[in-house]
Amino acid sequence: MHFALPPRKTSQPPPYLPRASRPPGLRRTRFKLIALAGLALFALIFLVKLSTSGRNAAPTSRAPRGNPPVVLVTVLDEARYSKTYLETVNENRIKYAEKHGYKTLFARVGDYELNGSPGSWTTVVAARDALTKYPDCRYVWYLDASSFVMNPALKVEEHVMQPSRLDELMKKDLPVVPPDSIIKTFSHLKGQDVDLVLTQDKEALSAGSFIVRNGEWARFFLETWFAPIYRSYNFEKVEAHALEHIVQWHPTILSRMAVIDQRIINAYNKGVRGEEYKDGDFVVRFPDCAAAGVQACEIESQSFVQAWRRAFASS
Template identity: 35%
Template sequence: MELSFRSRRTRLVVVCCVSILCLFYFLKNLTIGDFSNAAKKQFLARNRVIQNRNPYSVVMLLVTDSSENENDPHYQDHVEKLIENRRRYAALHGYKFEHKRSGDYGLFEHDSSNWAVIPAIRDVLEEHPECEWVWYLTPHAIIMNPFESLKDKLLEPSQLSRYSLRDHPVNPVGPSVRTSSIIDPNAIDLITTQDYEGINTRSFLLRNNDYAEFLLDVWNEPLYRMAPFEHGERGVLEYLLQRHPTILSKLAFVSTRVMNSYTSSPAGLEYREGDFVLLLSDCDSYQTCKKSFEQYWRDRKQSAKMKILIDS
């Protein structure tokens, strides 16, 4: 009797184990297997795009402030001009263009709209694996000379090497952390400039790779965003460059006027006829920038027209 009971119990255990294994195998092949195959195909397809992409391909990013009065027709006209300015430049040089709005990204209560730039860059890099670089340019800027090519001006290794500032302080008035004295243009993943206030986060180029993913993750860390850095996201990036050699090692500061000039500058970086990009100084919103913007917008139109006449 006891033997029969043990035999039945053993058979029951075996049946249960086999049933569980069958169920596990079924679920694995039904869900995880299908998901893994789909993910694998997606990964391989994306990897092929990355391997075959043009090293000078660029996606341009414009992020406008959703907190501005979007119902104001004058503001809408202003945004349309910005889009036209970027889109025409992109079309002229074979680049991609993306327009994002800060309101599409979750910001902390005390955050400025500038913090939306970081997740917006992440989205653009994910959406455009075929592009080697993303160029973020603030809405408080105008491309004054659309005939300047990023490739010929900066992205060619010889040009990047020529304009890179070696053994240069990260913070001109802070600790003596400096860029490398030896620059390998092919190893540079972040290109920007400095002005009289420090690092420039209003116009910079970031390579679409693992470094970008790491930098954007760290830069957007809530602990940093909530810390009392004097210059917000710019102060955080400056801090990271001074504290993390890995981040600093991929940075190239280039001569300021190569990437942009200013409407006014105590450092002699004022706009001159023919300069590539103009950053509007001392303004951080449509209301404070609109007068200066309209003045230089007219100059841009005239400069572009003169350039066409000269070339023809």
């Protein structure tokens, strides 16, 4: 059986050539193949189930009632951000959530057992934890700590996730990984069938801001993303490249995913790598500040912090 590797060279695990003198390596390779086969079988069963039941069929589990409508999830990494900055992030999320009757979930690196995987995988586990803690929520919105909600008037369920709105926002027949991925977003996807919404910048898909609709598919997606086989790969950007891999090679995931304009949920403070924030946009994100030092995000975000506080005070 042959399994395709990710099309991005930087995302590929190093090639492995089994040799008779290294039986432990051979066993590891066989384990990976078995794990991949299991994932493929799981995806096939899920697709068959969807095709035979449809959205109007009787659900296998109780549909979430939308209480709360949204859980806003953020991972706080004290090794990458200053204490003052993280307090500001906490304030921003709580004020926005309280305004619309949402809930927040703040996770810290180290809160979950990652079995030796890098701490950035906390992103996926925290989103999964939100579904467990709030089983009646409608949506989970993950927004990383290098970001602020800037427009408190906008609601996730109206500004992004309403089916008619998604019909307008979705970028169809678009290379999933810019600029030239041969895998493209579905051209026939409808807003009512979307369960995952994210953006891409000039270089890659972005895992810094994404929304999942609560349900069986969301759990399948997050479990697949966090699968040991992908955490064992030597991806350059860890969970971000793992995400690119699964959306390109698993039609079960691509068939429920919408890529939308960056400025809807993920505008950058500078336009070098992506679309630049404009007054009135929902979110501003500082994609490079965390890598520049513990104090960098606090310094870089000062003018935006003042702006969102004014916006919240007048709303």
